[in-house]
Amino acid sequence: xxxxxxxxxxxxxxxxxxxxxxxxxxxxxxxxxxxxxxxxxxxxxxxxxxxxxxxxxxxxxxxxxxxxxxxxxxxxxxxxxxxx
Amino acid sequence: xxxxxxxxxxxxxxxxxxxxxxxxxxxxxxxxxxxxxxxxxxxxxxxxxxxxxxxxxxxxxxxxxxxxxxxxxxxxxxxxxxxxxxxxxxxxxxxxxxxxxxxxxxxxxxxxxxxxxxxxxxxxxxxxxxxxxxxxxxxxxxxxxxxxxxxxxxxxxxxxxxxxxxxxxxxxxxxxxxxxxxxxxxxxxxxxxxxxxxxxxxxxxxxxxxxxxxxxxxxxxxxxxxxxxxxxxxxxxx
Numbered sequence: 001x002x003x004x005x006x007x008x009x010x011x012x013x014x015x016x017x018x019x020x021x022x023x024x025x026x027x028x029x030x031x032x033x034x035x036x037x038x039x040x041x042x043x044x045x046x047x048x049x050x051x052x053x054x055x056x057x058x059x060x061x062x063x064x065x066x067x068x069x070x071x072x073x074x075x076x077x078x079x080x081x082x083x084x
Numbered sequence: 085x086x087x088x089x090x091x092x093x094x095x096x097x098x099x100x101x102x103x104x105x106x107x108x109x110x111x112x113x114x115x116x117x118x119x120x121x122x123x124x125x126x127x128x129x130x131x132x133x134x135x136x137x138x139x140x141x142x143x144x145x146x147x148x149x150x151x152x153x154x155x156x157x158x159x160x161x162x163x164x165x166x167x168x169x170x171x172x173x174x175x176x177x178x179x180x181x182x183x184x185x186x187x188x189x190x191x192x193x194x195x196x197x198x199x200x201x202x203x204x205x206x207x208x209x210x211x212x213x214x215x216x217x218x219x220x221x222x223x224x225x226x227x228x229x230x231x232x233x234x235x236x237x238x239x240x241x242x243x244x245x246x247x248x249x250x251x252x253x254x255x256x257x258x259x260x261x262x263x264x265x266x267x268x269x270x271x272x273x274x275x276x277x278x279x280x281x282x283x284x285x286x287x288x289x290x291x292x293x294x295x296x297x298x299x300x301x302x303x304x305x306x307x308x309x310x311x312x313x314x315x316x317x318x319x320x321x322x
Contacts, residue, residue, distance in 0.1 A: 010224070010233060010234025010235060011224060011234055011235050011236045011239075012217075012219075012221070012224040012227075012234035013234060014236075015217075015218045015219045015305075016217075016218050016301070017133045018218075018301065018304075019297055019300050019301035019304060020297065020301070023282065025297065030151060030302070037097065041235075041236075041259070042239065043235075043236035043239025044236075046239060046240045046241065046242050047219070047239075047240050047308075049243075050240060050308055050311075051240065051304055051305075051308055052242060052243075053243060053248055054257070054276075054303065054304060054307060054308050054311060055255065055276050057248055057254060057257055057270065058256060058257060058261070058276035058277050058307070059276060059279060060237075060249070060259055061254060061257065061261075061277045062141070062142065062277060062278070063141055064137060064138070064141045064142075065139075065141065066136055066137060066140045066141060067131055070140070070158070070162070071133065071140075072134060073162065074132075074136050074140070074162065074165055075129065075133065077133070077162070077165055077166055077169070078129060078169065079129070081166065081169040081170070082127045
């Protein structure tokens with residue numbers, strides 16, 4: 001049973017489909033094979049979890065500090081715009 | 085200088101649905117956006133200041149994708165703010181405010197690129213790379229393996245959740261992102277760092293959805309690999 005699944009979609013193939021899977025771009029059948037494989041394969045499950053963790057971590061890279069001098073300059077732009 | 089701003093927004097940017105995205109929830113900072121816009125149109129300075137807090141740093145990051153230095157990116161972002169203010173009356177909220185602002189930044193960065201020969205617009209760059217596997221082929225059993233062809237021979241090891249959120253790890257991710265080819269870096273920055281949807285990313289960057297997805301996958305795969313080396317070997321990949 002598991003050998004049959006492995007012959008359908010290999011780990012090497014699956015790692016190329018992870019973003020398509022996240023983006024919901026796999027055909028129904030391919031999506032089923034993807035999920036079936038992940039259920040029975042620890043390596044692919046870890047890889048999938050890492051890709052997910054990476055995306056979440058990248059979302060934390062945002063730093064929003066604006067230097068005072070920059071803000072002051074932008075406020076001057078805003079006041080000039082208001083006058084127009 | 086500021087007179088050079090041209091409202092070159094692609095007319096279809098605001099027609100996209102903008103709702104598509106990844107399977108986990110993302111923060112979309114549109115809470116109170118309408119109120120903010122109303123106040124802004126009325127000339128409310130504190131509303132503008134709030135908008136600067138929300139978007140200026142992102143605008144510099146997006147500009148940085150197009151121009152060579154942080155200083156140039158800062159100038160592009162400041163010029164783009166004038167474009168934002170001038171275009172405010174025309175913004176109808178059919179895409180997120182962030183995507184609309186990014187498109188203005190991209191236009192400002194490109195026109196700066198045209199004026200300043202030292203900067204290379206993203207669109208002028210050739211194909212990013214030769215393709216290549218997402219994971220080193222050596223980590224799989226050979227295709228002719230009698231029992232497990234293409235199965236992991238060296239599977240990845242689970243990451244420590246606490247380590248993942250450390251400042252050092254985030255720095256390693258930022259550093260890997262910096263090293264990506266320009267378009268891969270641009271797509272991953274827009275999607276994963278700034279949180280734009282795929283259709284908005286395509287419109288800001290002027291690429292197809294399929295191309296966007298390929299670039300995103302290459303980018304994420306490379307950063308995953310760099311992070312794996314960092315977390316398991318304590319080294320930043322070259």
